[in-house]
Amino acid sequence: MALTPDDDEEASMEIRDASPADYLLKIDNFSILLESGIEKHESNEFECGGYKWKLILYPKGCNKRNGDDHISLYLTLAEPGSLAAGFEINAVFSFFIYNQISDNYLTVRGHGLVVGRIRRFHLTKTEWGMSKFISHKTLEDPSRGYLVDDTCVFGVEVFVIKNKGIGERLSMLKISETSTLTREWKISRFSQIYESWTSEVFTEGGYKWCISLYPKGCGGEKNQSISIFLCLVSSEEFAPDQKVKPQFSIFIKDQKTGAEHHKQSSRWFSASTKSWGWSEFMSLTELNAQSAGFTFNDCCIIKLELSVQCVLRGTFT
Structure with a gap:
């Protein structure tokens, strides 16, 4: 399974039973989405840590240099224009994909996020994610359980670091x-x-x-x-x-x-x-x-x- 965050770091993975705490994106008729020519899908807004976010999925990847054999998954601020100049949001996040055979979730983090690697979201950097979240070959392998009856489920958890600035x-x-x-x-x-x-x-x-x-x-x-x-x-x-x-x-x-x-x-x-x-x-x-x-x-x-x-x-x- 090829997984690469957008800054070319390695990724860490683990299996867990609990579903993502913040947001789930379930896609029916995934093959039709691939054939539709839709380059990306933005989820509805969801709130976490006092801020509004969206999960963005690129069915054939967001980096053309990587070809179209991967799905890209990104977390983005839903209302970046509401941020004051110079303001930033520090967050740790994890992506998920549901294994429908074993009834658990594969959790994916960029290297270091397991121990709290923080991403900075601000006016000039509103998205973070993985350009090679999962390959189509892996997703479409029936034995893997990620795509069953042409349906797949993705998810995300976001932990916002509240900086009190006290020392x-x-x-x-x-x-x-x-x-x-x-x-x-x-x-x-x-x-x-x-x-x-x-x-x-x-x-x-x-x-x-x-x-x-x-x-x-x-x-x-x-x-x-x-x-x-x-x-x-x-x-x-x-x-x-x-x-x-x-x-x-x-x-x-x-x-x-x-x-x-x-x-x-x-x-x-x-x-x-x-x-x-x-x-x-x-x-x-x-x-x-x-x-x-x-x-x-x-x-x-x-x-x-x-x-x-x-x-x-x-x-x-």
Whole structure:
């Protein structure tokens, strides 16, 4: 079976039971059509993807260089004049021919259309198709089942690609362009903080941040652990799809030995995710142990290291 799309690519074929979803063209007395001298037949209009289309069949082919031993099949815009200048429609389509013996359809696509090869329809290119869809020899072979009682059935499916034109802009920062902020806070009278403590606001990477600390824990870690979080103060100014991703480490210093208990993370912050950290940063038993110096002389020293890695500046159209 010779099948060649109009741009001389190869074709891919498969058999399926389901009929074409968009349009069927049934031709009775096909031999009379061949003898009539009619060069082409345009189907009625059908709508798909919000646009009107037609299926065009050339009984003896549309390319005289190929001779008249093939049928050509094309998909065309029914109302191309309604398109604005510069406007285009992107679509993927498949042609069909019905096998009346096996009661299934041979599906034919231009090479690559199986994986989504897109065709552009516009004012200067309103038709796409196959100049050698099927040879008359194949069509008229009784054993093939495509022409039975001088009747044959063709079909088409069209999938219109709706381009929303939405994207996102991700800015990765070079290591040479980033800085690491290091801040340290000495919190006196630590045992007298009843609920929470919040640092002053500071700026890094062009964004405002602060640290929130819960000496006796929060959530499920209440009275079990000390909870510490990095908070993005600038989130109030963020668009819903804007994000910033820092790498940060938070430390609690052992003032007796100079050792540090710390945790590290790298997370996206946004208008909906304003803080990130650990509700179980350190158990209260370890924090308040007499042998350790994490709360020496009722004082706790917190340190932060922070660098902004990348920024998602939001979507664009």
